[in-house]
Amino acid sequence: MQISSCRIKQALVVKIEGELDHHTADAVRERLDSMLEDPSIKYMIFDLSQLKFMDSSGIGVFIGRYKVVSQRGGAVSVVYVTPQINKVLEVSGLYRIIRKYDSIEEALSAVGGCDE
Amino acid sequence: MEVINEMRLEFPSKSQNESFARVTVAAFAAQLDPTLEEIADIKTAVSEAVTNAIIHGYENTIGIVTVIAKLYEGKIEIEVIDEGKGIEDIEKARQPLYTSKPELERSGMGFTVMETFMDEVEVISAPGQGTRVKLVKYLKSAGGELRRNDGQG
Numbered sequence A: 001m002q003i004s005s006c007r008i009k010q011a012l013v014v015k016i017e018g019e020l021d022h023h024t025a026d027a028v029r030e031r032l033d034s035m036l037e038d039p040s041i042k043y044m045i046f047d048l049s050q051l052k053f054m055d056s057s058g059i060g061v062f063i064g065r066y067k068v069v070s071q072r073g074g075a076v077s078v079v080y081v082t083p084q085i086n087k088v089l090e091v092s093g094l095y096r097i098i099r100k101y102d103s104i105e106e107a108l109s110a111v112g113g114c115d116e
Numbered sequence B: 001m002e003v004i005n006e007m008r009l010e011f012p013s014k015s016q017n018e019s020f021a022r023v024t025v026a027a028f029a030a031q032l033d034p035t036l037e038e039i040a041d042i043k044t045a046v047s048e049a050v051t052n053a054i055i056h057g058y059e060n061t062i063g064i065v066t067v068i069a070k071l072y073e074g075k076i077e078i079e080v081i082d083e084g085k086g087i088e089d090i091e092k093a094r095q096p097l098y099t100s101k102p103e104l105e106r107s108g109m110g111f112t113v114m115e116t117f118m119d120e121v122e123v124i125s126a127p128g129q130g131t132r133v134k135l136v137k138y139l140k141s142a143g144g145e146l147r148r149n150d151g152q153g
């Protein structure tokens, strides 16, 4: 499990690599929450291109972070979602609160994070 | 229906074994020539059931989780068994969004995921008697057909 991030204005682009299940969820949650200690972050964009597996434990992780940033008037989005993960996000109804984009650029421009 | 092959796994309820269990069952299921999507479905459902056994069945104690998989022509049957605390109201437990552990950021979607990804989900449980979750998936892939016609094309 590896997490890397990149700050672009009010948005944090977070890449999660590996598998997100109950075993790894605590470590992921801790890393994300320490990033969110910076109150100027309003948007989280998750790059899931290198996430090989996710089950309902991941749903809890995304909902928890959504609660934090939505309090700040922000939002959570996901990009490069692979089929297995897409199916989990779909059945759990997560797309009612987080948005999916085809690319980081698209997700960033949706939150006004790119200088045009 | 005749069992083609079967296997049994037993391991302590440690979270490291969640990935071990789902990967092992998926590798075993590969004998039926499932599609990539079917393999991913099986992995996800097994992960849900095993995680439930560890988190809810045994809570903070260590017990044995048993996984049995049986292969049939075009069908896989998986049982995930714990001897933990059991479920009082199975119908309520299976409802989307119901969780007894919201404080752990559980979403209550595990059973819903199992039901969506598999064709049949049967839950046998009683308080203090442990839980047995039976997952069945019919494989749409023509693997079985193809094998029977081996050597003719």
Ligand SMILES: Nc1ncnc2c1ncn2[C@@H]1O[C@H](COP(=O)(O)OP(=O)(O)OP(=O)(O)O)[C@@H](O)[C@H]1O
Binding pocket: A056, A057, A059, A060, B048, B052, B053, B054, B056, B057, B058, B082, B084, B085, B086, B087, B093, B094, B098, B099, B100, B101, B105, B106, B107, B108, B109, B110, B111, B112, B131
């Ligand atoms: N093996 C088990 N032993 C005891 N209780 C269980 C077991 N499996 C499920 N349950 C009960 O059923 C409820 C619903 O399970 P489900 O997997 O749908 O959601 P969850 O595990 O709470 O959350 P999620 O799977 O989304 O992280 C659990 O909260 C728990 O109370």
Ligand SMILES: [Mg+2]
Binding pocket: A056, B048, B051, B052, B109, B110, B111
């Ligand atoms: Mg669960």
